[in-house]
Amino acid sequence: MLVVITMALGPNIQEQISRARADLRMGVPVSVNGERQALLIPAETLSESRLSLLRQLNGEILLVLTAKRAATLKLGAYDGDLVRIIVPNNEGVAWITAVADPSSDLKNPIKGPFQTKRVGDVELERFSLTLVKSARLLPSALIFYPNSTIQSLERNELSSLNVATASPYLSESANLSDIIAANLPTTAAPKGKLHVFRPNNASEEHYAMEIGKPSRSRTILVRLHSACFTGDVLGSLKCDCGPQLRGALEQMGKIGAGVLLYLNQEGRGIGLANKMRAYSLQDEGFDTVEANHRLGFEDDERDFRIGASILKEMGIRRIRLLTNNPAKILMMEKNDIVVIERVPLILGKNSINAGYLSTKAKKSGHLL
DSSP states (O other): OHHHHHHHHSOOHHHHHHHHHHHHHHTOOEEEESSSEEEEEEGGGOOHHHHHHHHHHOEEEEEEEEHHHHHHTTOOOTTSSEEEEEOOTTOOHHHHHHHHOGGGTTTSOOOOOOOEEOSSOOHHHHHHHHHHHHTTSOSEEEEEEESSOOOOTTTTTOOEEEHHHHHHHHHSOOOEEEEEEEEOOOSSOSSEEEEEEEETTSOOOEEEEEESOOOTTSOEEEEEEEOOIIIIITOOSSSSHHHHHHHHHHHHHHHTOEEEEEEOOHHHHTOHHHHHHHHHHHHTTOOHHHHHHHHTOOSOOOOTHHHHHHHHHTTOOEEEEEOSOHHHHHHHHHTTOEEEEEEOOOOOOOTTTHHHHHHHHHHHOOOO
16 A cells, blocks of 8 residues: 555656756756667767766767757758757767757758668657757757667666657646636736746746736727746847837736736746857847747747636636737637737837838737
8 A cells, every 4th residue: 555655746747848948057867768768868968978888878969859850950951850860979968069060050060961760660769859949958868879778777866757658748738727826916017916827847937917806797908928037027129029018018008908918938938048059140140930940849839829718717708819920829729718809019129120010920820
């Protein structure tokens, strides 16, 4: 009986994934198991000592990149959405980092020739990239396939994930709970209440600022605002986020009711560190979409299902949506939130961000 209870106290699959994300951010290997067994370490957090230990175990070491990153390296993505580069025995972390991270591409444009792996199933590699990306790390994964089965992973206390079991949970939208709310008067709206929503997968918390007492029986003015530390807090002129945040709150304050969702999806969902990487690429002349692609990300990695989940948790089903982004409308309606009206929010254009806004309109479909 004691053994059964002890096992039940252990982490469920979502908690195992969260534990694995934390390990990856620290550079601790994670065991991933599918048709074969492998060890995963993000290229971003790989150390020379752990790379040396992997080589002592004897096996195949692959650097897995997304097709977007492969394209910038002039590599054919024979596996469709990713490429598997065989890491040479004489190359260390510096070489791996140079291939994975585009920050030095213009200084060192020639990194090959590369030897790529083109045979075999890539389910494990695809899962590994998704897991690394969900940890807000550069989407590049070092995969080590041992020549023989590693028997001592549990004794080494490494996290272990089964690909078939864990994969559905990586794409699943988290359930969120309203854990606490308190009155928060602001300059834009003296009668406000801030709600804190905690997801069940140990990822970032999200917030809802409720202005006044919007009736759930009526259509409510809503803004889905993605966190932007540089714009919202520091007043960056590279984007229009800060003015949009303040403008949305002001509109809600004027009519006396509304809900602003503040979603912790910095940098279109790639995290602040990767956003700064993208900014450094923009300094070299790439636009915001090109920069994301060179890093290995899609144009936009945000999950707007989070916003729909919060609205439903608050009992809100019919909204007027403050947005210039049609993708938000589509995602709300796909998740049973009725968008009665799109309310434009065109603010914050200046001489510095004019090109950025133009790119958002031309390449991301924003209505500006």
